[in-house]
Amino acid sequence: MAEDRVLRVRRLLDAVRASGRTALTAPEGKVVADAYAIAVPGEELATDVDEAVAYAARFGGPVVMKIVSPDILHKTDAGGVIVGVEGAADVRAAFHKIVESARAYDAQARIEGVQVQELLPQGQEVIVGAVTDPTFGKVVAFGLGGVLVEVLKDVTFRLAPVDADEALSMLDSIRAAEILRGVRGAPAVDRWAVAEQIRRVSELVSDFPEIAEVDLNPVIATPEGAMAADIRVILAESVPKPRRTYGRDEILTSMRRLMQPSSVAVIGASNEQGKIGNSVMRNLIDGGFSGEIHPVNPRADDILGRKAYKSVTDVPGEVDVAVFAIPAKFVASALEEVGRKGIPNAVLIPSGFAETGEQGLQDDIVAIGERYGVRLLGPNIYGYYSTWQDLCATFCTPYDVKGGVALTSQSGGIGMAILGFARTTKTGVSAIVGLGNKSDLDEDDLLTWFGEDPNTKCIAMHLEDLKDGRAFVEAARATVHKKPVVVLKAGRTAAGAKAAGSHTGALAGDDAVYEDILKQAGVIRAPGLNEMLEYARALPVLPTPRGDNIVIITGAGGSGVLLSDAVTDNGLSLMEIPPDLDASFRKFIPPFGAAGNPVDITGGEPPSTYEATIRLGLEDPRIHSLVLGYWHTIVTPPMVFAELTARVVAEFRERGIEKPVVASLAGDVEVEEACQYLYEHGVVAYPYTTEKPVAVLGAKYRWARAAGLLGGGS
Numbered sequence: 001m002a003e004d005r006v007l008r009v010r011r012l013l014d015a016v017r018a019s020g021r022t023a024l025t026a027p028e029g030k031v032v033a034d035a036y037a038i039a040v041p042g043e044e045l046a047t048d049v050d051e052a053v054a055y056a057a058r059f060g061g062p063v064v065m066k067i068v069s070p071d072i073l074h075k076t077d078a079g080g081v082i083v084g085v086e087g088a089a090d091v092r093a094a095f096h097k098i099v100e101s102a103r104a105y106d107a108q109a110r111i112e113g114v115q116v117q118e119l120l121p122q123g124q125e126v127i128v129g130a131v132t133d134p135t136f137g138k139v140v141a142f143g144l145g146g147v148l149v150e151v152l153k154d155v156t157f158r159l160a161p162v163d164a165d166e167a168l169s170m171l172d173s174i175r176a177a178e179i180l181r182g183v184r185g186a187p188a189v190d191r192w193a194v195a196e197q198i199r200r201v202s203e204l205v206s207d208f209p210e211i212a213e214v215d216l217n218p219v220i221a222t223p224e225g226a227m228a229a230d231i232r233v234i235l236a237e238s239v240p241k242p243r244r245t246y247g248r249d250e251i252l253t254s255m256r257r258l259m260q261p262s263s264v265a266v267i268g269a270s271n272e273q274g275k276i277g278n279s280v281m282r283n284l285i286d287g288g289f290s291g292e293i294h295p296v297n298p299r300a301d302d303i304l305g306r307k308a309y310k311s312v313t314d315v316p317g318e319v320d321v322a323v324f325a326i327p328a329k330f331v332a333s334a335l336e337e338v339g340r341k342g343i344p345n346a347v348l349i350p351s352g353f354a355e356t357g358e359q360g361l362q363d364d365i366v367a368i369g370e371r372y373g374v375r376l377l378g379p380n381i382y383g384y385y386s387t388w389q390d391l392c393a394t395f396c397t398p399y400d401v402k403g404g405v406a407l408t409s410q411s412g413g414i415g416m417a418i419l420g421f422a423r424t425t426k427t428g429v430s431a432i433v434g435l436g437n438k439s440d441l442d443e444d445d446l447l448t449w450f451g452e453d454p455n456t457k458c459i460a461m462h463l464e465d466l467k468d469g470r471a472f473v474e475a476a477r478a479t480v481h482k483k484p485v486v487v488l489k490a491g492r493t494a495a496g497a498k499a500a501g502s503h504t505g506a507l508a509g510d511d512a513v514y515e516d517i518l519k520q521a522g523v524i525r526a527p528g529l530n531e532m533l534e535y536a537r538a539l540p541v542l543p544t545p546r547g548d549n550i551v552i553i554t555g556a557g558g559s560g561v562l563l564s565d566a567v568t569d570n571g572l573s574l575m576e577i578p579p580d581l582d583a584s585f586r587k588f589i590p591p592f593g594a595a596g597n598p599v600d601i602t603g604g605e606p607p608s609t610y611e612a613t614i615r616l617g618l619e620d621p622r623i624h625s626l627v628l629g630y631w632h633t634i635v636t637p638p639m640v641f642a643e644l645t646a647r648v649v650a651e652f653r654e655r656g657i658e659k660p661v662v663a664s665l666a667g668d669v670e671v672e673e674a675c676q677y678l679y680e681h682g683v684v685a686y687p688y689t690t691e692k693p694v695a696v697l698g699a700k701y702r703w704a705r706a707a708g709l710l711g712g713g714s
Contacts, residue, residue: 005035006207013208013235021070022212022235026115029231036200038216039193039227041118048113049095053088055116062086062119064229065094067102071109073232078105084119091116120229123222124180124189128197129215130160130205132236133513136469138209140202142170142194144179145218157516159473160202166520167195167202173516180221189221197226212236243468244370248448254375255449258345259386259431261320262291264393265312265343267334268325269295269303276349277325278304279395280383287392287400294319312337321345323383323393328352331379332364339372347393348378354437355380366439377441381434382412388430388455403428404457405536406450408443410435410490414462414529421533426680430455435463442467444475451479460486460536462529473521480522484539484703487523488532489514522706524699531695538684538696543658544704547624549575550697552598553613554629555605555636559664560598562690563629569691570698581620588612598629607636611644618652618659625660627694628683632667638674641665646681653682660684660700662693 012031016024024032026043033040042059045068046052056063067080075081079101082094095114102111125145133139140162143155156173158166171180171191182188197219205211212235216228246254264284270277277297281304284293295303298310309315312322312334322338324331328350338346346369353362362379369376377384383394392398399419405427409415415434422429430453433446443461450456459479466472476485491511518525526532550572554560567574577585577597585595588609594600601609610630617626630641649661663678663685665671671687678685686692704710 008035009204009208013210016235017210019070022237023070023073024233024235025068025070025112026066026230027068027112029233032204032233033228033231036204038197038200038204038231039225040231041120041227041229043115043117045113046095046116049092052095052114052116053091056085056091057088059116059118063091064115064117064119065091065098066115066117066230067098068112068115069102069106069109070112071106072102078102080105117229120220120227121222123220124186125218126180126194126221126226127155127215127217128194128201128219128228129217130201130211130213132205132212133469135466136473136513136517138202138205139513139517140167140170140198140205142198143174144176153512155512157513158202158520159470159517161206162199162202164195164199167198168192170198171195187223190223190225193226194219194221197228209239210236245468245471246445251445251448252452254344255445257320258347258375258377259449259453260389261345261386261391263294263317263319263321264289264291264391265294265296265309265315265319265322266325267296267312267322267338269297269300269308270325271300271303275325276395280323280325280349280393281306283392283394283396283398287398288390289392290390291320292317312343313341315341319343321347321393323347323349324379325349325395328358328361328379332361332368335365335368335374336372339368339374342372344373344375346374346376347381347383348376348436348439349381349383349395350378351380353379353439362437362439369440375441375445376439378434378436379439380412381436382415384434385429385432387428387432394434399423399429399432401426401428402455403430404455404540405429406431406433406446406453406456406459407533407536408433408435408446408460409462410438410464411462412436417529418462418533421530421537425533425537426676427533427537430457438467442472444468444471447472447475447479447485451475451482456483457540458484458486458536460488460526460532462488462490462532464490469517473517476521476523480703481707484535484699484707485523486526486532486535486539486699487518488526488529489518522703524702524706526699534692535696535699539700539703541679541682541684542660542662542697542700543653544709545624545660545701547710548573548701549622549624550627551575551577551617551623551625552627552629553601553610553617554598555601555603555610555633556629556631556666557594557600557602559629559631559666559690560600563627563664563694564598566691566694567627570694570701572694572698572701575623578622581622584616584620585613588616603631603633604635607640607644610636610641611648614645614648614661618648618657618661623659625697626662627697628661628663628685629690630663630665630667630671632665632671638665638667638670639677642674642677642681642685645683646678649683650681660697662697664690664693 027045044055062084085094127145130140138160140160154174215232219228268277294315295308300308387402407418450459582595675685
C-alpha cells in the first residue's frame with residue numbers, strides 16, 4: 001500500500017515537472033492528500049458553470065469555490081476564492097466572478113476551471129506544514145492559524161519525519177497550547193487527528209526530497225477531527241548535492257589521532273618571534289607535549305633546537321597531525337604533500353579563504369583533503385588545545401589546567417574569551433578547539449569524539465551555523481544520554497524570516513527552527529556567552545537531580561522572593577512543603593521567621609541554624625534540590641557559611657546522599673572568596689546574583705530530562 005501511494009505521487013510530480021511547473025494545482029494537491037490520507041474536504045473541478053452547479057448540489061450545502069490555475073499561486077489575492085456559496089443562482093454568479101477576477105489579475109494565466117469544495121464546519125484554525133531548511137533539511141511545522149499565526153508567530157518545528165508521539169508533543173509546544181484543550185467553554189479539539197495531519201505531512205516530504213514546501217492552511221480542528229481546507233505543494237528548483245559523510249568509526253579513528261597524537265609536524269615553523277609558526281612551536285615545546293615535534297621549513301635546518309625538514313614528506317615515520325602556519329596561497333600545495341605522506345589530520349590556522357571571499361581556494365583544499373582522506377580542521381582558526389596530552393597547538397596563550405570540560409568555538413575571539421574565563425574561574429578543560437570556516441571537521445565530528453572521550457564530562461559549543469544540522473542532531477542524541485551538551489547559537493536575532501511563498505515558509509525563521517530542533521536533540525541552549533561558560537563549568541559539579549522538588553533556604557526574605565522568581569523562570573518546581581516537614585523546619589526558625597517555601601530563617605541567625613536547616617534539606621528524601629540564599633552578617637560571616645555548607649554537603653555525599661545544591665551570596669567582597677571555596681567543594685555558588693545559580697540548576701534539570709534521567713520530557 002505504501003509503495004502504491006509513493007508510485008502514485010511520483011507519477012504526478014514527474015508530470016508537474018515535465019510541464020515546467022513547480023507548484024501543484026488544487027486538484028493535484030488533492031491527489032497527494034488522498035495518497036497520504038491527509039484529510040481534506042470533498043471537492044470537484046468544474047470546467048464550466050453547469051458542472052459547478054451540479055457539484056454544489058451534490059455536496060448539499062454551502063460550498064467554497066476557488067480558481068484553479070497553474071499560474072495563480074495566491075488565489076485569495078487574485079479574488080479567486082468565495083466562501084459560503086449556496087444555491088444554483090449564487091453558484092453561477094460566483095463561478096463567473098471568480099473567472100473574471102482571475103483574468104483581471106493575470107490576463108495570461110491558464111485557467112483550468114473552478115474548484116467546488118465542501119464548506120468545513122466552524123472550528124479552531126491551525127496551520128500544518130513542512131519546509132526545506134538549509135541547515136536541517138525537511139522540517140515539519142505546527143501552529144495556530146488565522147490572525148494568531150500572523151501576529152504571534154506561535155509555531156513549533158521538528159525534524160521530519162516525526163512519529164505519532166512527537167507529532168502529539170508539538171501540540172503542547174506552542175505558547176497557546178491551552179486553546180486546543182478547550183478554554184472558556186469551548187470544546188477541546190481532536191488532538192490525535194491534528195497530530196496525524198502533522199505526521200502524514202512529515203512522511204510525505206521525507207518520501208519526496210524534491211518537495212520544497214507543503215502548506216495545510218488552515219486546518220480546521222474540531223472535537224470530531226481535523227481537516228485541511230487547503231493543501232499547497234511547491235517543488236524545489238533543484239535538490240542539493242549530498243554532503244560527503246563519514247561513519248562513526250572513521251570519525252573516531254581520525255579524531256583519536258588528532259586529539260591524542262604521537263607526532264606533530266608544524267608546516268611553516270619559524271625561529272622568528274612574532275611569526276605564527278614560531279608561536280605554535282613554542283607552545284608545543286613549552287607546553288610539555290611528550291610526542292615528536294617536527295618543524296617544516298624549506299629555508300631552515302634547525303628551529304628552536306629541533307631538526308627542520310624541507311618538506312613534510314621528508315619527516316621520518318608516521319605523523320598524526322600537520323599544523324599549518326603558512327599563507328593561504330601556499331596551503332593547497334603543502335596539503336598535497338600531507339596527503340602523499342598519509343597524514344590523517346591537517347590543522348589549518350591561516351585565514352584568507354571563504355571568510356574573505358576566496359571560496360574557490362577553500363574548495364580546492366577540501367577537494368585535496370577528500371582525495372587523500374585528510375580531515376581538515378579550519379581554516380581560519382587559532383588552533384586547538386588537548387590538555388590531557390599537554391598539547392597546545394595554537395598561536396594564543398597556553399593553557400594547561402586539566403579537567404572535564406570540552407569547549408569549541410567558531411570564532412577566534414570567542415575562543416580567547418573561553419580561555420580567559422577558564423583561567424579566571426580555574427575551570428579544568430579537556431580540550432579547546434577552534435573550528436573557523438568548518439571546511440570539513442565540524443561540531444558533529446567533535447561531538448562524536450567528546451561523547452566517547454573519558455576525560456570529557458561536559459561539552460560546550462559556540463556556533464554561528466551548522467553545515468549539516470541532521471548530522472549534528474544525530475551526534476547530539478548519541479551523546480546527551482551520557483553527558484551534557486551546551487550550545488551557544490549566535491545569530492538569534494538574524495534579520496527576519498526567509499523569503500518564502502507560504503505561511504509555513506515565512507514563519508520558519510532560522511532561529512525559530514534552531515530553537516525547537518536543538519531542544520529536540522536534547523542539547524541545552526545558552527542565551528549568551530557567559531551563560532554557556534557558566535553552564536559548562538557548573539554542570540559537571542552538580543549531581544544529577546532525582547526529582548523535581550526544590551526547596552529554598554534563605555537568610556534574607558528579599559533574596560527568597562527573587563530566588564522563587566528565578567525557579568519559575570527556569571521551568572523548575574518549588575516543593576509544596578507537607579505539614580510534617582514544615583513542622584521540622586519550624587523547630588530551627590525563630591518565631592518571626594517563615595517556614596513554607598522559601599524557608600526564611602532570617603538574617604540574624606547563627607551558623608547552627610544554617611547548618612540545621614541545610615541538614616534537614618539533605619536528609620529528607622522528598623526534597624531533591626536545595627537553593628541557598630545567604631546574606632553577609634557578622635553573626636555568620638561568609639567563610640563560616642561556606643565552610644559549614646561544604647562540610648555538610650561532603651558528609652552527606654560520603655553517606656551516598658547527593659543532591660544539587662546551589663547558593664546565592666549577597667554581601668561585601670568577602671562573599672567572592674566564599675563562592676570560590678564553595679565551588680571548589682561541590683556547591684555551585686555566585687556572589688551578587690539570584691538568577692545565575694538557579695539558571696545553572698535549570699540547565700542541569702534540562703539535561704537530566706533530555707538524558708532520560710528525570711521524568712517530564714525535555
